[in-house]
Amino acid sequence: MAMEGSALARKLAIVPAYNEAEAIARTVVEIRERAPDFDVLVVDDGSTDATAEQAMAAGATLVRLPVNQGIGGAMQTGYLYACQNDYDVAVQLDGDGQHDPRYLDGLLKRLVATPGVDMVVGSRFLDDDRGAFRSSAARRAGIRIFARVLSLITGQRVTDPTSGMRMTNRRAIHLFADDYPHDYPEVEAILLMHVHRLRCCEVPVRMRPRTTGESAISSWRSAYYMLKVLLAIAIGLCRRAPESRYVELSTTAGPSSLTTISG
Amino acid sequence: MSDVTQRVIAIAVSCGLLGLILELVRRKHLQERYALLWLLTSIMLLLLAAWKGLLTRLSSLVGIHYPPSALFAVALGLELALLLHFSLAVSRLSDNNKVLTQHLALLEQQVRRQGEQLSALSPTDSEDVAPEHHSGGLAPTEASEAQR
Numbered sequence: 561m562a563m564e565g566s567a568l569a570r571k572l573a574i575v576p577a578y579n580e581a582e583a584i585a586r587t588v589v590e591i592r593e594r595a596p597d598f599d600v601l602v603v604d605d606g607s608t609d610a611t612a613e614q615a616m617a618a619g620a621t622l623v624r625l626p627v628n629q630g631i632g633g634a635m636q637t638g639y640l641y642a643c644q645n646d647y648d649v650a651v652q653l654d655g656d657g658q659h660d661p662r663y664l665d666g667l668l669k670r671l672v673a674t675p676g677v678d679m680v681v682g683s684r685f686l687d688d689d690r691g692a693f694r695s696s697a698a699r700r701a702g703i704r705i706f707a708r709v710l711s712l713i714t715g716q717r718v719t720d721p722t723s724g725m726r727m728t729n730r731r732a733i734h735l736f737a738d739d740y741p742h743d744y745p746e747v748e749a750i751l752l753m754h755v756h757r758l759r760c761c762e763v764p765v766r767m768r769p770r771t772t773g774e775s776a777i778s779s780w781r782s783a784y785y786m787l788k789v790l791l792a793i794a795i796g797l798c799r800r801a802p803e804s805r806y807v808e809l810s811t812t813a814g815p816s817s818l819t820t821i822s823g
Numbered sequence: 824m825s826d827v828t829q830r831v832i833a834i835a836v837s838c839g840l841l842g843l844i845l846e847l848v849r850r851k852h853l854q855e856r857y858a859l860l861w862l863l864t865s866i867m868l869l870l871l872a873a874w875k876g877l878l879t880r881l882s883s884l885v886g887i888h889y890p891p892s893a894l895f896a897v898a899l900g901l902e903l904a905l906l907l908h909f910s911l912a913v914s915r916l917s918d919n920n921k922v923l924t925q926h927l928a929l930l931e932q933q934v935r936r937q938g939e940q941l942s943a944l945s946p947t948d949s950e951d952v953a954p955e956h957h958s959g960g961l962a963p964t965e966a967s968e969a970q971r
Contacts, residue, residue: 603928623932627924637925644929 569648573598573664574638575620576631577655581609587657588618595664598651601641605634611655636740639728643737651727659725663765667727670763678732678758681750682725682765702786706747709793714754719762721747732758747789751796833872841865860908864901871897 573591577584584602591600602615606628616622623637635652642650651667653659663682671680685707703722710718724746728736735756741748753760844861847853853861871878871894882893 621932622935623928625924625928626931627920629921629924633921633925636921637928640925641929641932 570646571598571649571668572638572642572645572647572651573600573661574603574635574642574650574652575600575615575655576603576605576634576638576652577607577611577615578605578628578631578634579607579609579611580655581607581611581614583656584611585614585618587653587655588615588620590657591653591661591664592619594661598661598664599647601638602655603634603637603641605629605631630743632740632742632745635745636736639733639736639740642733647733648730649727650733652724654724658767658769660766660768663725663763664727666763666765667725670761671727671729674761676759677729677761679726679728679753679760681720681723681760681762682767683720683723683762684765684767685719686762686764698782702782705786706789709790710747710750713751713793713797716759716761718750721750723765723767725765725767726760741792744785744789748792748796751793755796755799830872830875834869837865837869837872841869857908857912860901860905864905867897867901 573595575584575587575591580587588600588602591598600620602611602620602622604612604615604622604624606625612622612624623641625634625637629637638652639650649668649671651664653661659682667680667682671677674680685703703720706721707718710721726746726749732753735753735758736749739752741752750760841862844853844858844865848855848858878890878893881897882888882890885893887893887896
């Protein structure tokens with residue numbers, strides 16, 4: 561736990577990919593160039609194209625799900641890998657190149673420097689720069705609703721709950737390896753952390769429009785997405801009581817070890 | 824059609840359903856835990872078919888004036904229970920499926936890594952071993968096919 565900040569900390573970049581053969585190699589190479597401290601793990605979610613071969617050729621470690629499990633199942637596989645291989649820090653990045661790995665350093669600094677924070681999310685909406693890419697107006701409206709709801713529930717400021725660029729420490733890695741939401745996991749993951757008394761914060765980032773392929777959430781499915789996630793939030797609230805093991809974790813290896821690094 | 828023929832047909836159909844379910848369980852096509860609700864459903868149907876006064880008494884008890892409606896209500900309730908049961912089973916299966924898939928993928932990665940480490944340790948051997956390994960993997964299936 562106290563390793564996070566040091567150069568010896570084991571750091572993993574998890575890149576879930578489903579039929580991203582055209583973009584995956586570039587994404588992997590970019591992470592390896594711009595964030596050389598991070599091992600790159602590509603979780604191929606049962607792709608039918610050459611995603612796996614491209615990822616391996618680009619120098620990533622590959623975990624290949626034989627059957628498509630959806631983004632939630634793929635992400636969780638990454639966290640399981642991080643758990644099994646004893647990583648101190650994991651960051652998730654999209655396979656389509658929307659996330660610029662140059663921000664990893666900033667995310668890491670924030671994770672290490674802020675005591676008690678278990679996850680740092682890269683937010684597109686924290687800075688007020690209108691020029692940056694922030695997806696369509698309809699989607700922004702949806703994001704704002706989620707942000708409002710989650711801010712109310714967690715009592716923290718959440719501006720970009722759907723951002724897939726997020727860095728986690730050991731406690732959050734273990735939580736996600738054990739339990740991770742299914743279909744559209746980003747929003748629910750923030751709630752899951754809150755339920756288990758883990759804390760997250762945001763740092764401003766800019767994202768790029770995707771270069772290839774299509775977003776997992778097409779516009780006609782947005783309504784379903786909204787409903788499903790709001791239902792998940794409502795039900796998630798009814799499961800407020802955390803399981804005891806995470807409480808133990810938080811009391812034994814919690815903020816104290818983090819403050820020793822930052823201090 | 825007389826009242827008696829109606830009852831005979833109803834009893835025959837219910838008996839057939841009950842028999843079918845028992846036979847499916849006997850042949851292990853249907854697991855006991857999924858058969859329980861089906862058994863309950865068919866026994867219920869048989870009771871209602873065989874016991875003449877039951878349906879009328881049941882419907883008057885809950886204030887239904889037309890006895891066949893009570894039959895539909897009972898049937899619908901049992902169907903709903905069955906469907907919910909299936910949804911639970913499907914959810915559990917897909918959860919198990921996810922866990923299995925993830926662990927398989929992680930294991931496969933480990934095997935691949937260990938294979939790479941092995942071939943890195945003995946680079947001369949690996950070239951000889953690799954083709955042998957392939958034929959070794961195929962041999963058992965060929966042998967088993969030959970036996971058939």
